[in-house]
Amino acid sequence: MGAKEIKKPGTAEEQVLYASVLEKGMLLGLGILVITFIVYVLGILEPYVPVGELSRYWSMNVHDYLQAANIHPGWWWASQLGKGDFLNFIGIALLAGVTIICYAAIIPTLLRKKDIVYAVLALLEVIVLSAAASGLIAAGGH
Amino acid sequence: MKRYFFGISVLLTIFLWIGPALAAVDPGVAADAGGPWWQWPIILFVVTFVMGIVAVLGGVGGGVLFVPIISGFFPFHLDFVRGAGLLVALSGALAAGPGLLKRNMASLRLAIPVAVIASACAIAGAMLGLALPTNVIQTALGATILGICVIMLTAKKSEFPEVRKPDALSTALHITGIYREESTGKDIDWRVHRTPLGLATFIIIGVMAGMFGLGAGWANVPVLNLMMGAPLKISVATSKFLLSITDTSAAWIYLNQGCVIPMMVVPSLIGIMLGSIVGVKILAKAKPAFIRWMVIGILAFAGIKALTKGLGITLF
Numbered sequence: 001m002g003a004k005e006i007k008k009p010g011t012a013e014e015q016v017l018y019a020s021v022l023e024k025g026m027l028l029g030l031g032i033l034v035i036t037f038i039v040y041v042l043g044i045l046e047p048y049v050p051v052g053e054l055s056r057y058w059s060m061n062v063h064d065y066l067q068a069a070n071i072h073p074g075w076w077w078a079s080q081l082g083k084g085d086f087l088n089f090i091g092i093a094l095l096a097g098v099t100i101i102c103y104a105a106i107i108p109t110l111l112r113k114k115d116i117v118y119a120v121l122a123l124l125e126v127i128v129l130s131a132a133a134s135g136l137i138a139a140g141g142h
Numbered sequence: 143m144k145r146y147f148f149g150i151s152v153l154l155t156i157f158l159w160i161g162p163a164l165a166a167v168d169p170g171v172a173a174d175a176g177g178p179w180w181q182w183p184i185i186l187f188v189v190t191f192v193m194g195i196v197a198v199l200g201g202v203g204g205g206v207l208f209v210p211i212i213s214g215f216f217p218f219h220l221d222f223v224r225g226a227g228l229l230v231a232l233s234g235a236l237a238a239g240p241g242l243l244k245r246n247m248a249s250l251r252l253a254i255p256v257a258v259i260a261s262a263c264a265i266a267g268a269m270l271g272l273a274l275p276t277n278v279i280q281t282a283l284g285a286t287i288l289g290i291c292v293i294m295l296t297a298k299k300s301e302f303p304e305v306r307k308p309d310a311l312s313t314a315l316h317i318t319g320i321y322r323e324e325s326t327g328k329d330i331d332w333r334v335h336r337t338p339l340g341l342a343t344f345i346i347i348g349v350m351a352g353m354f355g356l357g358a359g360w361a362n363v364p365v366l367n368l369m370m371g372a373p374l375k376i377s378v379a380t381s382k383f384l385l386s387i388t389d390t391s392a393a394w395i396y397l398n399q400g401c402v403i404p405m406m407v408v409p410s411l412i413g414i415m416l417g418s419i420v421g422v423k424i425l426a427k428a429k430p431a432f433i434r435w436m437v438i439g440i441l442a443f444a445g446i447k448a449l450t451k452g453l454g455i456t457l458f
Contacts, residue, residue, distance in 0.1 A: 012250065015243050022236065034412070062219070092229065095232060096232065121255060131265070
């Protein structure tokens, strides 16, 4: 192993594709997050939890917080997008979801290159991340 | 140069002063007597901005500073701090990922098998972390942070580790690559060994990343570099990219469990990202070795605080 003068090949096709999808998704997610946060702090949309009451909740554990604020776990937030605080979850979900899209995007390229093992690994990663995102995997409370 | 050190010293003073001052306030009382609501996002923004600078200069990820410091010195419950910490680490990794992949510094080929294991285990870690009592997690977090300090003090790095013979698994998976070393202008071809052992280690790394919401660059780099033999630059870049996958799985668990409060997450995320941009500019003129010692000191302080808080001992 060491340094030697060799012809530098280009970056693999699937890697460039992954990077391209990741870049667009990341910028979109961050942009939306900043805009929705401005909407939230300016009070353009009324929040579900009044901002003045937030400091009462964030010192509780999550189980007590959900009960006290009457918030449901999982994708329930998606039904509350008219509220200023839950609107921010669009950007957060995009940032947390862009990797799934990146993996899904490279599977056809890997299959076309007959890189079956990596196509299966990429599919497996999509399944793992989708399972996490689905909300079906639940943790116990404190 | 003096100007930069003065600036950094002032920022660190603010950083270390605000936290303990806030920690002195009883969270329950702070709810009603803690002043206007908007002070919290501003304080979080300022502290995480400084954190972003310090993280870059100290060569650590933002998440590893965020979780112990914010949970130790701020009136936020560890559940929300871990949720925010994961999103902070995730955003940093997402922002860095495209550039690292396009420049062929991060290797998708190396990351994909590792990520499957680490992300699945991060889900288990997140579930375990949310199921265990807070004091147990806080104590384990403190011990882990102190362990990270030891790793930072003792771990060696190898620019170009010698890989005489790649193992059968890495050969079968074609985990190899070439990158241009800008300092010498040469193309470096690299390969890895001890792949099964490396993959097995990522089981533990994944669980810890999910359990503590720390990000895991501090563990990824030594494993990729020293254990598996990837060049240092490839290890650092692939580790950063890997966080975008590992933290995604754990972040969804925290998000779905309700551990995400936008008023905490968004200012922290923006603060640390802007701080990182400033940190990169300062890095060209500052002395990283000096800053690195300071980061180890800050981490040790935060680790002891987390440990004592978990054990119910009030030291400071």
